[in-house]
Amino acid sequence: MSVNEAISDDLFKQLFRLFSLFADRTNGATCKPAQAEFLIDELLRELRRQTTPKVHDLPDDVTFNEFLNLLQVIFPDREDLQISTSRVFERFINHVIGKGFVLFRKVSSKKGCLNFLRKNCNSRWIFGWCQIEPGIVRLKETNGKEYQIEINEETIIEPPTSDGEQCVWMIISSPEITYQFSHLDPIQAQLFVKDMRLSKDYNNRDVLADFDYKRSMKMRPRDEKIRKELEKDKERLEVELEEERKNRLDEEIVRGLTTRLLKQEMEKSEQMQQVIFELRNKLDHENGHEATIEEKVLVKQESEAFENEEIEIILPSREDQIQQYAYHLYASQADDHITSDEEEIWKQNYNLIVSTQSV
Structure with a gap:
């Protein structure tokens, strides 16, 4: 059924008026499950049919669309629904008892x-x-x-x-x-x-309308029993919820204390790490200074050793020069009559003299 057909349909209008009669007293949009069952039972009673058994639980707030879906299931014949709706409409809207x-x-x-x-x-x-x-x-x-x-x-x-x-x-x-x-x-x-x-x-x-509204809110005996059981379960769950809330509060307090202690420990750890970092920098600086001193000493020793090697290299060359000078001087004095054997003996004697002087 389209929207225009639903608006122009007399059956739809009557059902909406009946639904709104009880919905306007609650929140204006939905009916209670007991009220929806009350209307359905009145429709069935007008057709001399048995009222609806309590098989399925209805939602806490029944909308008009859900109410129409229930009627389509319970009243497959539209003509029967139209007859019963007209009679119930006269009873609750026109107040024809x-x-x-x-x-x-x-x-x-x-x-x-x-x-x-x-x-x-x-x-x-x-x-x-x-x-x-x-x-x-x-x-x-x-x-x-x-x-x-x-x-x-x-x-x-x-x-x-x-x-x-x-x-x-x-x-x-x-x-x-x-x-x-x-x-x-x-x-x-x-x-x-x-x-x-x-x-x-x-x-x-007005008095009759109040009476009808109270009737619509009256629950069946089985519903009343279920309601009492649900109320007991609700009370039990509320007690458990309160205990759980207290336990959670205690846990939050303990968690807060633990977090604060952990934060303090982290701050101390950061401070200790900073101290260790500073000490390590100082130690590295001192080690670097010592290494620099050692390098300087090593460089100095190497330079001294290098100078000694130069001295050792230079001294023999001077001796050779002196030896040659002495040899030439001796040769000039001896009028060039020196043989090779005498020259060799003269060099040995000269070397012995030089080594004795150096000692």
């Missing part, structure tokens, strides 16, 4: 000479339409003539009694005026009496 065809007649009472009431029951029975509303019973003959009976707290509604094949009951609205009703079906007679008493107990529409 009951209606139907009955036999009725007005009985007048007159005072006799002995000052007692005498009822005139010679009037004939009239076949007509009876409609019961809060505080009013409307009667209408087939020719269009209407009667209206005001019902208040002083009105007396007598229970039905058998009178041959008929079942008769009376409404005494005043000492002078009494209405008698008759129906061939005793069950229908009892239903009429029940509706008339309801009209007396709730004699205006």
Whole structure:
């Protein structure tokens, strides 16, 4: 069904009015599960069908769309749903408590000479339409003539009694005026009496609407048992939740203390690492200074050794020069008469002299 078809559909409008009647008293958008079941039971009761068993749990807040889905499952025949919806709509929206065809007649009472009431029951029975509303019973003959009976707290509604094949009951609205009703079906007679008493107990529409709302919120006995069990479970869970909350609070306190101690230890560790880093830098600096000194000493030793080697290399060359000079001087004095053997002996003697002088 499209949106336009749903808006123009009379059945959809009536169902929405019924749903809104109870939803407006809660939060304006959803009904309670008990209210949804109450409406469905009223629809089934109008078709003389068994009310819905408590098989599945409804959600806490029933939307109108969910309510329509339930009706489609329970009432597969649209015609049956339309008939029952019209009757329930009259009951809760138009506040028509009951209606139907009955036999009725007005009985007048007159005072006799002995000052007692005498009822005139010679009037004939009239076949007509009876409609019961809060505080009013409307009667209408087939020719269009209407009667209206005001019902208040002083009105007396007598229970039905058998009178041959008929079942008769009376409404005494005043000492002078009494209405008698008759129906061939005793069950229908009892239903009429029940509706008339309801009209007396709730004699205006506001009071009847409050009564209907309280009925819709009334849970089934099984639901009440389940509700009590759920309340016990709720209390138990609340106690456990409170204990868990306290335990979590204690854990948070311990965790906070542990975090603070850990933070302090981390700060101390960072300080110690900083001290170690500074000491290590100082140690590296001192080791570097010592290494520099050692390098300087080593360089100095190497330079001294290198100078000694130069001296050792230079000294023999000077000796050679002196030796050559002495040799040439000796040779010049000896008038060049020196042989090779004498020259060799002279060099040996010269070397011995030089080595002796150096020692």
